[in-house]
Amino acid sequence: MAMGATLFYRRLASPLHATRATVAAMWACALIAATLLSESPMVLGALLIGVLGAGAGAGLGRELARTLRTVSIVAIPIVLVNVLVYHEGLTVFARLGDLGPFGQGDLTLEALVYGAVIALKVGLLMLVTTLAGLAIDPDGLLAVFRRHSFRSALTASLATRMIGVLSADSQRLAEAQRTRPGGSATGARARVRLLSAIVGSSLDRSMDVAATLELRGFAAGRHTGNRAPRRAFSRHDRAFAISAVFMFALALFGRLAGAAPFNAYPLLSMPVSAATLALCVALPVAVLLPFADRRGIEF
Amino acid sequence: MRSAVAFSQVTYAYPESSEAALRGVTLELEQGELCLLAGRSGQGKSTLLRAACGLVPHFHGGTFAGSVSVAGMDTREHPPAQLGAHIGVLQGDSETQLVMSSVRAELALAMESRGHGATAVARAVEEVALALGIDHLLERSTHDLSGGEKQRVALGAALVGRPRVVLLDEPTSQLDPVAGDELIGLLRRLNQEWDTTILLSEHRLERCLSAADRVISLEGGAVVHDGSPSSFLQFAVEHEPSLQTPGAKLFALAGIGPPPVGVKQARASLRREGRLPDEPDPHSVQPASRGDARSQDGAAGPDTDTSGPNPRGAGVRGRLTRRAGGGAVAASALTLHGVWCELPRGPAILRGVDLTIAPGERVALMGRNGAGKSTLLRHAAGLVAPTRGKVERSGRVALLLQNPNDYFLHERVRDELSAEALQRAGLDALAERNPRDLSGGERQRLALAIVADGGETPVVVALDEPTRGMDREAKAQLAEELHRRASEGQAVIVATHDPEFAASCAQRAILLADGRVIADGPAADLLAGGWYFATETARILGGAGGALRPEDGAELLRGARTGEAGSLSGGPEAHPAGDVQGTRGPRQGTNKQSQETPELLIHAAADTHT
Numbered sequence: 001m002a003m004g005a006t007l008f009y010r011r012l013a014s015p016l017h018a019t020r021a022t023v024a025a026m027w028a029c030a031l032i033a034a035t036l037l038s039e040s041p042m043v044l045g046a047l048l049i050g051v052l053g054a055g056a057g058a059g060l061g062r063e064l065a066r067t068l069r070t071v072s073i074v075a076i077p078i079v080l081v082n083v084l085v086y087h088e089g090l091t092v093f094a095r096l097g098d099l100g101p102f103g104q105g106d107l108t109l110e111a112l113v114y115g116a117v118i119a120l121k122v123g124l125l126m127l128v129t130t131l132a133g134l135a136i137d138p139d140g141l142l143a144v145f146r147r148h149s150f151r152s153a154l155t156a157s158l159a160t161r162m163i164g165v166l167s168a169d170s171q172r173l174a175e176a177q178r179t180r181p182g183g184s185a186t187g188a189r190a191r192v193r194l195l196s197a198i199v200g201s202s203l204d205r206s207m208d209v210a211a212t213l214e215l216r217g218f219a220a221g222r223h224t225g226n227r228a229p230r231r232a233f234s235r236h237d238r239a240f241a242i243s244a245v246f247m248f249a250l251a252l253f254g255r256l257a258g259a260a261p262f263n264a265y266p267l268l269s270m271p272v273s274a275a276t277l278a279l280c281v282a283l284p285v286a287v288l289l290p291f292a293d294r295r296g297i298e299f
Numbered sequence: 300m301r302s303a304v305a306f307s308q309v310t311y312a313y314p315e316s317s318e319a320a321l322r323g324v325t326l327e328l329e330q331g332e333l334c335l336l337a338g339r340s341g342q343g344k345s346t347l348l349r350a351a352c353g354l355v356p357h358f359h360g361g362t363f364a365g366s367v368s369v370a371g372m373d374t375r376e377h378p379p380a381q382l383g384a385h386i387g388v389l390q391g392d393s394e395t396q397l398v399m400s401s402v403r404a405e406l407a408l409a410m411e412s413r414g415h416g417a418t419a420v421a422r423a424v425e426e427v428a429l430a431l432g433i434d435h436l437l438e439r440s441t442h443d444l445s446g447g448e449k450q451r452v453a454l455g456a457a458l459v460g461r462p463r464v465v466l467l468d469e470p471t472s473q474l475d476p477v478a479g480d481e482l483i484g485l486l487r488r489l490n491q492e493w494d495t496t497i498l499l500s501e502h503r504l505e506r507c508l509s510a511a512d513r514v515i516s517l518e519g520g521a522v523v524h525d526g527s528p529s530s531f532l533q534f535a536v537e538h539e540p541s542l543q544t545p546g547a548k549l550f551a552l553a554g555i556g557p558p559p560v561g562v563k564q565a566r567a568s569l570r571r572e573g574r575l576p577d578e579p580d581p582h583s584v585q586p587a588s589r590g591d592a593r594s595q596d597g598a599a600g601p602d603t604d605t606s607g608p609n610p611r612g613a614g615v616r617g618r619l620t621r622r623a624g625g626g627a628v629a630a631s632a633l634t635l636h637g638v639w640c641e642l643p644r645g646p647a648i649l650r651g652v653d654l655t656i657a658p659g660e661r662v663a664l665m666g667r668n669g670a671g672k673s674t675l676l677r678h679a680a681g682l683v684a685p686t687r688g689k690v691e692r693s694g695r696v697a698l699l700l701q702n703p704n705d706y707f708l709h710e711r712v713r714d715e716l717s718a719e720a721l722q723r724a725g726l727d728a729l730a731e732r733n734p735r736d737l738s739g740g741e742r743q744r745l746a747l748a749i750v751a752d753g754g755e756t757p758v759v760v761a762l763d764e765p766t767r768g769m770d771r772e773a774k775a776q777l778a779e780e781l782h783r784r785a786s787e788g789q790a791v792i793v794a795t796h797d798p799e800f801a802a803s804c805a806q807r808a809i810l811l812a813d814g815r816v817i818a819d820g821p822a823a824d825l826l827a828g829g830w831y832f833a834t835e836t837a838r839i840l841g842g843a844g845g846a847l848r849p850e851d852g853a854e855l856l857r858g859a860r861t862g863e864a865g866s867l868s869g870g871p872e873a874h875p876a877g878d879v880q881g882t883r884g885p886r887q888g889t890n891k892q893s894q895e896t897p898e899l900l901i902h903a904a905a906d907t908h909t
Contacts (some may be wrong), residue, residue, distance in 0.1 A: 009400055010440045062643070139404035176705035178682060179698045181754025193708040201704070208395035211358055215383040216398075216456070217412035 021140030050287030057291030082115030387457030509561030552853030694758030740773025
């Protein structure tokens with residue numbers, strides 16, 4: 001019984017889901033590029049707001065919230081490692097003494113903040129990847145690649161599908177173990193046995209799916225790479241394409257023009273100008289604007 | 300006539316198997332034939348289908364002798380990928396037959412793989428979707444489909460290239476009676492309109508026998524019968540009683556011949572003999588209470604007293620509801636008070652279910668795919684907590700989920716369960732076997748023993764669709780096991796799509812729809828008067844006498860012949876339509892149950908739970 005969050009692509013009634021896969025993928029790539037091009041915590045924060053808003057607009061708020069929990073787990077070691085390894089800042093807030101091969105254990109505010117910025121970037125990338133994975137139709141995307149490499153694309157598509165199937169299988173197995181008297185067995189040996197059962201079940205599944213593919217002519221190798229008839233751009237295609245272009249242009253401009261400067265070392269420096277503020281407003285607006293038009297998204 | 304499929308002296312053994320799965324099979328299917336494959340589990344039906352599509356030996360390996368020709372192509376020379384252009388294959392588990400993320404992509408895959416142009420693919424996808432009534436699913440994700448929808452999409456994927464031959468391996472095993480009948484009807488239409496040759500393997504023969512032109516029966520990998528459905532039934536009556544349909548068994552036990560192929564023929568025969576009224580009232584509901592105790596328990600069960608405890612009914616407004624009879628209400632083994640299960644983002648799966656199950660009671664839980672049966676059992680066992688309402692258990696609830704393989708973690712049966720428990724379950728002889736190598740029935744029994752006998756004795760044993768892929772013999776054994784447990788005081792709840800199994804193991808039936816209990820009463824009442832949720836015996840007899848099983852029906856028919864039971868009519872003279880409250884059938888008062896079974900009420904009001 002699927003009572004939790006979505007684990008794989010599922011068509012929902014949202015503008016992003018209604019957008020053709022190639023455009024949606026381009027939009028996600030623009031978001032990733034904007035994240036990579038930005039250094040300022042303010043701009044990254046603005047992008048975070050934009051991505052979370054986009055998740056809500058795509059009906060995937062619960063899934064992004066779950067990713068956010070994972071991000072918080074990942075962020076802590078990133079910040080810790082950065083603050084322990086980099087000693088370049090001048091504002092020391094703790095002295096741990098001589099740490100042998102790691103030198104003097106002076107923890108600096110600059111390293112802490114820069115670690116947080118890196119964690120923010122990693123978190124954003126994880127959120128965008130989650131959003132793209134759950135909102136972009138893999139079949140639509142792979143249809144483009146099939147013209148060039150049909151089997152590779154089909155294998156990728158199959159792998160995408162199998163994630164959901166195997167995930168359901170392992171949930172089922174785990175549930176069956178919970179119905180045993182005394183509940184699921186604990187201990188390393190029991191876990192290994194359960195894992196082995198899951199792997200065995202996955203192999204059985206894979207054999208069945210392989211047989212199905214065989215019968216569907218996967219091995220026939222006669223795919224001609226026919227191009228499907230061209231489909232006109234929908235309003236959502238256009239909106240997300242424009243959003244992607246704007247996002248990328250804004251982020252590139254911000255980077256090249258130094259609109260949102262940020263330096264962590266040796267001292268924290270983040271001058272805020274009108275350009276910085278404009279960038280912080282424009283980027284989330286560019287991200288979120290395509291979600292405002294919800295016409296024609298039913299399925 | 301052209302030959303669509305031809306087997307010539309085919310003998311085949313799987314790798315590392317000393318026994319042949321097929322032995323000297325020779326048969327020929329003509330174009331446009333709808334042929335049914337019959338046989339008990341493990342007799343070679345699936346292997347024969349695999350050989351027909353080339354998976355045997357190309358995919359599975361093994362030792363192969365003889366030849367198979369499909370659409371003029373020798374399967375030894377052409378791999379399944381080439382044969383697949385002429386053959387569509389549908390297996391029981393639709394989950395493994397869907398390989399793409401969306402329905403449209405799924406339907407298009409086979410044609411794209413074979414290099415058809417985009418226009419041809421688009422047209423074929425559209426046409427097959429329209430033909431199968433799945434055009435509204437085209438943009439849906441394959442993950443989101445129900446079991447019935449998945450099976451239809453998988454059938455669509457098999458048919459999209461307009462194959463000359465379609466092979467189906469137990470395609471209805473996961474479907475509710477409605478979806479199963481729809482699928483069989485659909486196959487018949489494809490067969491008639493497209494001249495498609497269909498080879499169909501099925502355990503529930505009564506579901507599709509009347510649609511078949513021919514039946515091939517396998518035993519030990521060899522063809523033991525090949526002929527018309529009526530000749531097959533005669534063969535089954537004489538040589539392999541476990542393959543008889545309930546209708547054939549009914550006629551055989553009643554001493555009527557020849558065995559009928561389907562309900563229509565059976566009713567015509569009975570009408571000719573003056574044992575069936577010409578115009579039965581389809582709206583009448585026959586109370587079970589008048590039937591004698593064996594009508595529910597039969598010889599299989601040790602406890603022939605179906606009166607049992609007098610469980611309090613659902614008490615759900617707006618549906619067929621039990622009203623407590625006079626006597627004291629027995630302590631309950633399981634009680635659900637207004638249980639709701641609401642998905643965080645989605646519909647409610649259970650909607651205010653009130654239910655009481657008494658110790659020793661045997662209950663069948665029925666309803667369409669997605670009605671909420673499995674979810675109800677999960678709530679009963681405490682796997683899922685209700686979002687609203689309360690579940691009270693007087694002890695442990697043992698739940699056996701749908702796939703017995705999910706319980707097996709070891710290489711040997713004896714490692715799964717203690718020797719004592721194995722002995723109690725009658726599985727000690729299998730102690731050294733690998734659980735996954737056991738037959739379907741044995742696996743089910745072992746899994747049941749694991750959940751029910753592996754610890755504290757449960758007060759309730761719940762089984763979720765336990766008869767999938769089982770033959771009649773295995774089902775009868777399971778029913779016997781459930782009777783034994785009930786006689787020891789364990790309440791038994793079985794979620795099932797199989798009315799025949801429900802009739803053989805349950806004394807009470809509950810019908811769920813859209814997460815609500817819409818009917819709850821004696822099994823003979825609920826399974827006797829319907830179109831879909833009714834046994835073949837009940838459909839043949841029009842629900843007369845509340846007879847569900849061939850044994851009960853035969854007794855009634857014998858009574859009708861000698862004039863003992865009077866008319867078999869379930870008509871208005873017995874109890875006017877729409878008014879079943881307090882009704883008593885023609886044999887009322889003939890046993891204890893008639894006095895103790897709670898009466899039935901029908902309320903027209905809708906459920907007011909919110």
